[in-house]
Amino acid sequence: MKKIITAAIALTMIAALFAGCSDGLAEKNSAASTDATTATEAATEAKTAADYGDTYEGLRDYMQDKGYIKIEDKESNVTEMQADLIGAEKGCRYTMNTIKVELYAFNLKKDNKTRNKIIASVKNNGKFTLYSKDVTAYLSDSGKYLMIYTDSAIGTNDTTSDAYKLQQEAINDFKSFKK
Numbered sequence: 029m030k031k032i033i034t035a036a037i038a039l040t041m042i043a044a045l046f047a048g049c050s051d052g053l054a055e056k057n058s059a060a061s062t063d064a065t066t067a068t069e070a071a072t073e074a075k076t077a078a079d080y081g082d083t084y085e086g087l088r089d090y091m092q093d094k095g096y097i098k099i100e101d102k103e104s105n106v107t108e109m110q111a112d113l114i115g116a117e118k119g120c121r122y123t124m125n126t127i128k129v130e131l132y133a134f135n136l137k138k139d140n141k142t143r144n145k146i147i148a149s150v151k152n153n154g155k156f157t158l159y160s161k162d163v164t165a166y167l168s169d170s171g172k173y174l175m176i177y178t179d180s181a182i183g184t185n186d187t188t189s190d191a192y193k194l195q196q197e198a199i200n201d202f203k204s205f206k207k
Contacts, residue, residue, distance in 0.1 A: 082206045084118045084133035087173055090205060096198040097122040097129050113158060115143025116174065126191070129198070130176040147171060166199050169207040175199070 075093060080086035091097045099106055099122065111119035111132055119132035134143050147167065149156040155164045166175045177198055181191040 077201075077205045080205075082170075082172070084131070084173075087131055087133065087168075087202075087205055088120070091129070091131065091198070091202065094198075094201055096194075096201070097131075098124050113142075114146045114156065114174070115140045119174075126181040127177075127179045129178075132174040134172055134174065136172055146174070150174065166202060168205050169203050170205075173202070173205065175202045177202075 075090075077090055080090045088097070092099060105123045107121040107123070109119040109121055109130060109132070111117060114132060115134065116132035117135050119130060121128055121130045134140075134147070146156045150165045150167050154166075155162045157163070163176060164178075166177065167173070168175075175198075177195055179191050179195055182189060182195060186192050
């Protein structure tokens with residue numbers, strides 16, 4: 029009887045061993061490979077600024093698709109800003125690790141003294157003053173959008189790091205959005 033019970037236990041263990049030998053890693057790698065292929069295909073079909081609407085949402089989507097901002101689940105890294113402080117209609121901050129990107133949209137059709145002052149300051153000085161603090165900012169070529177881009181990984185006088193290069197790419201793409 030002991031031999032039968034031992035044989036049954038051994039068969040059960042062997043069956044469990046073979047059942048547990050599915051290659052989960054290969055399945056994950058296959059899924060990752062599919063995701064990488066999809067990402068590569070999307071990159072080859074890269075959109076240009078012309079593919080987006082001339083709205084805050086269009087700018088946000090463009091910057092996100094270019095990889096300069098990310099929007100996490102439940103927008104936990106997105107903060108709605110008090111855009112009216114600079115005369116803008118809408119503005120949000122997107123935080124990703126050491127990078128903070130603020131995007132703002134102005135309504136250029138309405139008269140707004142605060143907006144005009146901010147735009148003039150950024151055009152002339154590359155910055156504006158808010159609460160006695162100078163803020164470096166960038167205007168789109170159309171003058172309709174403003175971006176504040178900060179990255180604590182970029183040191184003073186740093187012009188060679190990858191973080192600096194990414195910032196410059198983001199600024200160039202931002203400026204040329206809807207010329």
